[in-house]
Amino acid sequence: MLSRLVTLRKSRKWSMQETADRLEIAKSTYAGYEYGYREPSLQALSDIADLFETSVDHILGRSEQSLELTKSIDEESISLTLDGVSLSNEELIDFIAFTRIKRELSKKETFIKKEA
Amino acid sequence: MLSRLVTLRKSRKWSMQETADRLEIAKSTYAGYEYGYREPSLQALSDIADLFETSVDHILGRSEQSLELTKSIDEESISLTLDGVSLSNEELIDFIAFTRIKRELSKKETFIKKEA
DNA sequence: CAAAAATGTGCGCGAATCGAAAACATATAT
DNA sequence: ATATATGTTTTCGATTCGCGCACATTTTTG
Known part of the structure; x- marks a missing residue:
């Protein structure tokens, strides 16, 4: 256990x-x-x-918790920190947008490469 | 308890x-x-x-966990997900850089404003 | 509204198990 | 090689777990 x-x-x-x-x-x-x-x-x-x-x-070795970022906005479950400073909602929202776009772009890159 | x-x-x-x-x-x-x-x-x-x-x-009502992003690189503590897809190390590293820079910039802005 | 059913609350007991001391085995240091 | 520290197991009194049961209270139903 x-x-x-x-x-x-x-x-x-x-x-x-x-x-x-x-x-x-x-x-x-x-x-x-x-x-x-x-x-x-x-x-x-x-x-x-x-x-x-x-x-x-x-x-307890419980299945490692995965924290869904979109859910952690405004929720008091777990607070994220960077360099000891807790992440503001704004920073989190920016990051979500940032990463979503990056992911979209990488999809398109792959698509283009395939087409070429 | x-x-x-x-x-x-x-x-x-x-x-x-x-x-x-x-x-x-x-x-x-x-x-x-x-x-x-x-x-x-x-x-x-x-x-x-x-x-x-x-x-x-x-x-258990333990002081809400705070997850330090810099420590979660390569560590198997908690995995972050965005839109159900787990965050790659690269995405995490990018975000850390991204946020650090934003924080630096906002400091400077304040500084400039004070000077003006 | 009264009867019936469900829910909340607490007691008591056998069974399980905790936490520590102690003893012994093994490893490390002097 | 001897002493000291560390790892491992056993034993035992004290604690307390989990449940059945009883009773109070609330909710539902006819």
Whole structure:
């Protein structure tokens, strides 16, 4: 269930002990999570996500969320940031237009090439 | 901990019973989640997120995720889609450049205006 | 309006499982 | 080679999960 923990921990070069310490739980408890014979409480799960600076969904290995840009306008689901500054609706709208046009153009290019 | 459940359920106009049925659990079990005196297992939590077509993080009320665009290049965290088509790295890179430049320009504009 | 059905709310219990301590195995460092 | 750190498993008391059941409240139906 929590198979991604191993990767997350090792990419940080932390031992189980160190990870457990940071989470303020016993190493055997943490080990239980990694080995899969224990499940953390929701609070612990949340703490783990915070520690690894990732989402709970990612830790749970849930089918990676795909964020549809057109839907994220005016919705408070996920906020996008660039260089730490959150993306304004205007920037998002510009981007959508920008990319749609680029996609249209690349279609036409292909079409022309085929014709030639 | 799971205070968002009420909203999610009611926005669908489901009774507790109906929700529990869809989740294939007892209504008293589901009620426990909503009232906050019970926590679902990770599997149940995941099922709930699926049922409500939302993320576990959202259900847990975790500080809304912000996705840093520069970090999402080459990372398998969340995939962005536009009009149902997933965003290529190239499109993302272009957008980052595009927006950075726009931001730079708007700074300068302000500067010029101040000078004038 | 009254009866019936559905829904919400809470209790109690057996079963499941949590979290930690401890012991042991294995690896790393001195 | 010995000590120290890390990984892994077992054990156990305490917690709490999930459900059935009962009752209150609301909604539906005739």
